[in-house]
Amino acid sequence: MSVSKDIIIALDEGTTNAKAVALDAKGHVVASFSRALAIQTPHEGWVEQSAQLLVEASLEVVARAIATVGVDRVAALAISNQRETVVGWYRATGKPIAPALSWQCSRTAAFCHQLRENGNGPHIKAVTGLPVAPLFSASKMRWLLDNTPRGAELAATGEICLGTVDSWLLWQLTQGEAFCCDYANAARTQLMSLHTADWDPEMLALFGIPRAALPTIKPSSGLFGYTRGCPSIPDGLPVMAMIGDSHAALFAHGLGAEGCVKATYGTGSSVMAPVASARCDVSALATTVAWHDGETLVYGLEGNIPHTGDAVAWMADSTGLSELSQAELAHELNTLPRSVDSTLGVYFVPALTGLGAPWWDENARGMIHGLSRGVKRAHLIRAALESITYQIADVIQAMRVHPGFTLNALMVDGGPTKNDWLMQYQADLLGCPVMRSDVAELSAMGAALLARKALFNLTTSQLRQYLPEHVTFSPDMARHARLQTRWQAWQETVALLRK
Known part of the structure; x- marks a missing residue:
């Protein structure tokens, strides 16, 4: 070459x-x-x-x-x-x-x-x-x-x-x-x-x-x-x-290091953890192939969520924010949730074409629950953003059943992760660091790393020098304890939807 x-x-x-x-x-x-x-x-x-x-x-x-x-x-x-x-x-x-x-x-x-x-x-x-x-x-x-x-x-x-x-x-x-x-x-x-x-x-x-x-x-x-x-x-x-x-994003985050769980925030979300075996005994999640690097088949434990960024896009459209430019919309999505202390009891379950992991209910349809007279656009936008974090937490809760699963950090990527408020809320909810890659091209980078490995006959560990830096959001553990009540209320709202 x-x-x-x-x-x-x-x-x-x-x-x-x-x-x-x-x-x-x-x-x-x-x-x-x-x-x-x-x-x-x-x-x-x-x-x-x-x-x-x-x-x-x-x-x-x-x-x-x-x-x-x-x-x-x-x-x-x-x-x-x-x-x-x-x-x-x-x-x-x-x-x-x-x-x-x-x-x-x-x-x-x-x-x-x-x-x-x-x-x-x-x-x-x-x-x-x-x-x-x-x-x-x-x-x-x-x-x-x-x-x-x-x-x-x-x-x-x-x-x-x-x-x-x-x-x-x-x-x-x-x-x-x-x-x-x-x-x-x-x-x-x-x-x-x-x-x-x-x-x-x-x-x-x-x-x-x-x-x-x-x-x-x-x-x-x-x-x-x-x-x-x-x-x-x-x-x-x-x-x-x-x-x-x-899979490519998980590879680019950490080459499959144990304890590094990945969440890609896009139209929908994939939460994936590298695991050592093809055990399929966690019924709410998928066991899959993470990748084959030319030498080894690596498995993954995964939960797929159809509507995360899509939920925010739907709410932005429904509240008139979609008329703004992309820069203005991003600004509003970062500032509106900060402008209120809570959602005033509103929970948005974005089952727009059904629920994915860990519920797997394609017949479910979306719900905005807990509306009251004082609810404004900021509360609804905050509820949409919170719904992303709760859905990801639901999947990680299911992952904890798998033998050998560990969570040292949540490695995140995708457009919605640019929202600092969202990332901090996710860290506080989970009680673990959220490490954001600000490389917008992370999936492309993972595929390119696999190509480079084959082209130049590299080992997977030799690819570590190419990995991007991460921005870390550390959890506020006092807030983590308080948010468990809200997460429980979210799960009760999902249960109402599925009755």
């Missing part, structure tokens, strides 16, 4: 933005480009995106990053992606069969309910580590086949491909020469056995997904293929890492 080829470009394809980040030999961000992505909700509970626009936006930002740093400096590409979102496409043309079904989409709730009614839930959890929920990819793949002419037939012969976003982007970057996904993304489909680390025949049969339609599973760090035939992107660039965005 030429020393002049020092740049890794990481494509971070998220729910609301496609971002390309160029990182140099020291792991520093030297260029970043993003393009907004639209979300469609054609029916209640349905959430989808244009699969074609996901590709167009992704290729555009990668091309801009390459043009900025110069192709002669680009050593490799890496991909981090929104997880569980599913794309189906025709193998012959590479054209999607339908919109991409978002991870937030709950259109398969009835199918998942039937699986639970039939008693399949415990076995699915034992094999895949995942509870039965519309969040995961398998039921979405089944829906696509059921709603595509000759869908099952074409999938059985391999004429229809089904994949998570990483495999869809890789297919397009390589013009169909590579049809792969990584272990972390495969583990989110509900079709991979944690115990064999391969597509599971029983799960494929249960969900009606032919193996011929699925990608090859590979380590997160390693060669996936080479670019070919993409406008403004040179042929021959190696794709050296693929991984789900939440």
Whole structure:
């Protein structure tokens, strides 16, 4: 590898933005480009995106990053992606069969309910580590086949491909020469056995997904293929890492150090802790693959929350704050909760398309509880922000059941973490330090680190020099004791919602 080829470009394809980040030999961000992505909700509970626009936006930002740093400096590409979102496409043309079904989409709730009614839930959890929920990819793949002419037939012969976003982007970057996904993304489909680390025949049969339609599973760090035939992107660039965005963020926080639990605050949130085994006995949480670094398969214990930043966005829209500029909105979200001492007894449970971990109730719908005449916009905004911290605390409470789980610090990232009030409230609620990475490109950085590991044959410990600094919010333990009463009241409000 030429020393002049020092740049890794990481494509971070998220729910609301496609971002390309160029990182140099020291792991520093030297260029970043993003393009907004639209979300469609054609029916209640349905959430989808244009699969074609996901590709167009992704290729555009990668091309801009390459043009900025110069192709002669680009050593490799890496991909981090929104997880569980599913794309189906025709193998012959590479054209999607339908919109991409978002991870937030709950259109398969009835199918998942039937699986639970039939008693399949415990076995699915034992094999895949995942509870039965519309969040995961398998039921979405089944829906696509059921709603595509000759869908099952074409999938059985391999004429229809089904994949998570990483495999869809890789297919397009390589013009169909590579049809792969990584272990972390495969583990989110509900079709991979944690115990064999391969597509599971029983799960494929249960969900009606032919193996011929699925990608090859590979380590997160390693060669996936080479670019070919993409406008403004040179042929021959190696794709050296693929991984789900939440997993990539955990890797970039601390390379999987024990006791460092990660929470990504975005549209929704992922709370993930590295664990040593594939034990699946915490029913409220998912056991998953955190990553495969090319040498070792690392497991993760995870809770997924559909509406965290999304809850604040909904409340901002409902109270008129969304009319402000982004800078003005950020200022208001930081100052409004400080301007009042409490929410005046208001609790907002943002089950806008159902509840995720640890409740797993896709039929639940949102509630604003405890309204009184004195409640103003500041109280409602504070209630929305508090709801993020309570949901994350609920997941961590469930994690404590897992043998060997420890919490030394909560490592956080994502847009909402820029809100200092929110971070301090989270630290005080949990009673442990909250360590914020102010690197906006943390998921991209994690993917780039995995690519660098494979490119230069590094050990995981050798990557430590590239890790970003963190800002620490230390807990006020006196306030921690007081907040336990509010957290209990929150849980009682959730219980009301589920009656």
